[in-house]
Amino acid sequence: MTSGTAPKLLGxxxxxxxxxxxxxxxSTYIHSFLIDLMTFVILAQSWNLFSGYTGYIxxxxxxxxxxxxYGFALSISKLSWPPLLxxxxxxxxxxxxxxxxxxxxxxxxxxxxxxALITLSLSEIMRAFIQNTPGLGxxxxxxxxxxxxxxxxxxxxxxxxxxxxxxxxxxxxSRLGLGLRAIRADELAAExxxxxxxxxxxxxxxxxxxxxxxxxxxxxxxxxxxxxxxAFNIIVSFNMVIMTLxxxxxxxxxxxxxxxxxxxxxxxxxxTFPFLHAIIFGLLIILIVIFWPxxxxxxxxxxxxxxxxxxxxxxxxxxxxxxx
Amino acid sequence: xxxxxxxxxxxxxxxxxxxxxxxxxxxxxxxGVMKILNIAHGELVMIGAYFxxxxxxxxxxxPLISAVLVVPLMFAMGVLIQWLVVNPIGRENSSTESIExxxxxxxxxxxxxxxxxxxxxxxxxxxxxPYLTKPVQFSHFVISAARLVILGIGLVLPFLMSAxxxxxxxxxxxxxxxxxxxxNRFCLRRGRRSPREHDVPFHSCRGPVLHxxxxxxxxxxxxxxxxxxxxxxxxxxxx
Numbered sequence: 001m002t003s004g005t006a007p008k009l010l011g012x013x014x015x016x017x018x019x020x021x022x023x024x025x026x027s028t029y030i031h032s033f034l035i036d037l038m039t040f041v042i043l044a045q046s047w048n049l050f051s052g053y054t055g056y057i058x059x060x061x062x063x064x065x066x067x068x069x070y071g072f073a074l075s076i077s078k079l080s081w082p083p084l085l086x087x088x089x090x091x092x093x094x095x096x097x098x099x100x101x102x103x104x105x106x107x108x109x110x111x112x113x114x115x116a117l118i119t120l121s122l123s124e125i126m127r128a129f130i131q132n133t134p135g136l137g138x139x140x141x142x143x144x145x146x147x148x149x150x151x152x153x154x155x156x157x158x159x160x161x162x163x164x165x166x167x168x169x170x171x172x173x174s175r176l177g178l179g180l181r182a183i184r185a186d187e188l189a190a191e192x193x194x195x196x197x198x199x200x201x202x203x204x205x206x207x208x209x210x211x212x213x214x215x216x217x218x219x220x221x222x223x224x225x226x227x228x229x230x231a232f233n234i235i236v237s238f239n240m241v242i243m244t245l246x247x248x249x250x251x252x253x254x255x256x257x258x259x260x261x262x263x264x265x266x267x268x269x270x271x272t273f274p275f276l277h278a279i280i281f282g283l284l285i286i287l288i289v290i291f292w293p294x295x296x297x298x299x300x301x302x303x304x305x306x307x308x309x310x311x312x313x314x315x316x317x318x319x320x321x322x323x324x
Numbered sequence: 325x326x327x328x329x330x331x332x333x334x335x336x337x338x339x340x341x342x343x344x345x346x347x348x349x350x351x352x353x354x355x356g357v358m359k360i361l362n363i364a365h366g367e368l369v370m371i372g373a374y375f376x377x378x379x380x381x382x383x384x385x386x387p388l389i390s391a392v393l394v395v396p397l398m399f400a401m402g403v404l405i406q407w408l409v410v411n412p413i414g415r416e417n418s419s420t421e422s423i424e425x426x427x428x429x430x431x432x433x434x435x436x437x438x439x440x441x442x443x444x445x446x447x448x449x450x451x452x453x454p455y456l457t458k459p460v461q462f463s464h465f466v467i468s469a470a471r472l473v474i475l476g477i478g479l480v481l482p483f484l485m486s487a488x489x490x491x492x493x494x495x496x497x498x499x500x501x502x503x504x505x506x507x508n509r510f511c512l513r514r515g516r517r518s519p520r521e522h523d524v525p526f527h528s529c530r531g532p533v534l535h536x537x538x539x540x541x542x543x544x545x546x547x548x549x550x551x552x553x554x555x556x557x558x559x560x561x562x563x
């Protein structure tokens with residue numbers, strides 16, 4: 001265990017403990033806000049797992065969320081599976097879709113532009129497909145049985161949040177993460193040095209589809225109703241990108257920070273100024289790309305370094321004075 | 325399906341196709357030549373369309389005249405975007421791939437800005453420009469006069485563009501494999517003070533550097549131009 005790990009471990013343990021006991025003392029409004037927030041965190045983290053680590057920007061990761069939504073809704077209402085099994089079903093359906101997609105489009109070194117477009121269309125294709133298939137609920141959508149208590153969704157999401165963060169941490173530190181970073185830097189060079197690019201991308205793509213699928217399933221249980229436009233809303237895909245960029249691409253803490261910022265800002269602004277928060281996020285994204293490609297984390301890092309520098313200069317000045 | 329229905333559908337498809345081809349020409353310039361991935365291109369089309377709509381609704385300006393007015397407006401917008409977004413990206417990134425990645429993300433931000441400004445200003449309802457709606461009767465089918473005009477313009481503009489690219493000095497100066505590739509080959513980075521060790525010494529890059537800057541400016545302006553006129557011709561908002 002390295003020196004930096006213990007405080008990190010302690011800090012995350014405390015936060016988790018706080019989140020476990022928090023629902024006992026707060027209102028249902030706070031519950032639903034935290035449910036949204038954790039949904040954001042998991043979505044951002046799983047987008048970052050694939051797109052952040054490999055550099056292949058996916059604009060349609062919301063497809064896996066939507067497929068998870070429908071996997072759960074249909075298996076619980078049409079096949080009357082027990083909820084826990086249906087949740088897993090949502091995740092599995094997302095992984096299957098990712099498998100079919102990945103085995104075709106990750107084989108080749110596809111251009112970044114085309115990958116973004118293909119993923120964008122994946123989400124739209126799924127929406128159109130379900131809209132036009134009466135057997136899957138069609139454009140009217142489907143209802144699911146009511147969740148016994150919103151707290152159930154809360155705790156499921158909490159477990160998933162911890163799991164996805166842990167996964168991101170482990171992937172980043174592992175040999176797999178090293179390979180992914182090599183692919184991001186230069187895929188051809190990585191392949192030449194012995195990284196099996198397809199296997200690396202494929203593995204992490206499947207994992208990055210599993211979590212949105214599960215989150216979609218939990219969310220629809222909480223909503224108790226869904227329709228294609230809601231499940232495959234392009235905003236979900238876009239939010240994943242925005243949050244990760246905001247926090248810091250390719251880091252473990254970045255998506256967490258980005259999701260927090262996004263959750264709080266959109267909660268504050270979206271009701272009073274419906275379009276303003278999207279404009280603000282657009283501006284932030286442009287500024288981040290140009291000036292701070294590392295996101296909020298880079299800014300805080302720079303500020304901390306600047307303060308340290310200042311402090312050192314100050315103390316150095318003091319000691320030199322005392323010598324005199 | 326009778327023959328006349330087929331012909332009518334065919335003509336309508338060709339009208340839409342000619343509009344899309346204008347949009348695609350602009351996108352091809354900015355992506356094909358500069359490797360700038362402008363995913364907010366459709367938003368520029370939408371803004372061009374709104375310019376034409378408001379010119380028509382407020383002052384009753386003929387859409388055919390506002391097509392001429394909207395082009396310089398959209399060109400100015402292209403220059404502005406060039407200064408505010410594209411130039412800084414070109415300064416910060418060196419490889420084609422990182423330019424593509426950075427511009428994709430930055431223009432994603434631009435897309436959010438344009439779309440939500442338009443939404444908050446003008447709402448979500450469809451707008452139409454009722455101009456030249458008089459139907460023209462051919463032997464087998466009927467088509468509105470406006471669509472015929474659109475088709476005509478859509479068929480002429482690609483040839484003008486092609487002539488511009490192949491005959492004019494600016495067009496000929498366009499490197500065959502795209503500007504980004506050219507920069508990769510010569511390791512050019514504009515605005516860089518100290519060359520990297522494998523760079524061509526900076527002073528020897530001076531000619532191409534100036535050259536590339538001028539192409540950048542023209543490239544972005546040109547891509548704004550067709551989208552402006554295409555959007556103008558769409559006549560209503562597409563999202």
